[in-house]
Amino acid sequence: MDVITGIEQFAWIAWIALIAIFLVIEMLTLDFTFLMLGIGSLAGLIADLFGAELWLQVLIAALAAVLLIFLVRPPLLNRLRRGEDPTPSNVAALIGMPGLVLSTVTRLGGLVKLDNGETWTARTADDTASFPPDTHVRVDRIEGATAYVHTDADFPQEGQV
Incomplete structure (x- = not known):
């Protein structure tokens, strides 16, 4: 078994690790950026489970993350900040x-x-x-x-x- 085959065979472990890392960072930052990256990684994991090549998994994960960051994150942030107090502080x-x-x-x-x-x-x-x-x-x-x-x-x- 060569290195490339080994990486492709166990890519699902890397996707799960990335999802976990991104979700932990999201819990610390609460900015929805790392949540979108985590969901993009989930798309890469799903592509791996359907047997896609590694390059296609990475492409799907990156495309999903970029689309989520630019299309889903802004409305989520607006909805989250809709009820906050606009009074300046500090x-x-x-x-x-x-x-x-x-x-x-x-x-x-x-x-x-x-x-x-x-x-x-x-x-x-x-x-x-x-x-x-x-x-x-x-x-x-x-x-x-x-x-x-x-x-x-x-x-x-x-x-x-």
Whole structure:
């Protein structure tokens, strides 16, 4: 028995192993990509059980996986995400949030108290600006544990009414 014949004879074991590996990865990622690859591998296993040549098994598995990824996965993801809360969370929720300068904010540092009650180290989004205490600002971006802020035109500044 030569190597090629041995591979073709026991290809079903490789297909089952691939299906198991893809399903375990899918359980960890929950993105439906590896589920589609697993179903494609199942198509390759079925082709093997019907006596198809190895090259045809691989072609059938690849074609099934690609079709599933592009035709079935997007509607499944839309259906899965249909009921999720669109409210931003974590750092995304801080972008655009108003705050009040506690200690002067420059390009080197400062402190800002955001409207959610958190106090953040802050820097100016514009390197030429400087914001004294009690200035209303808005978060431009977050990098690490630093909020980059700019003046908030929506709020009256100190001395204005």
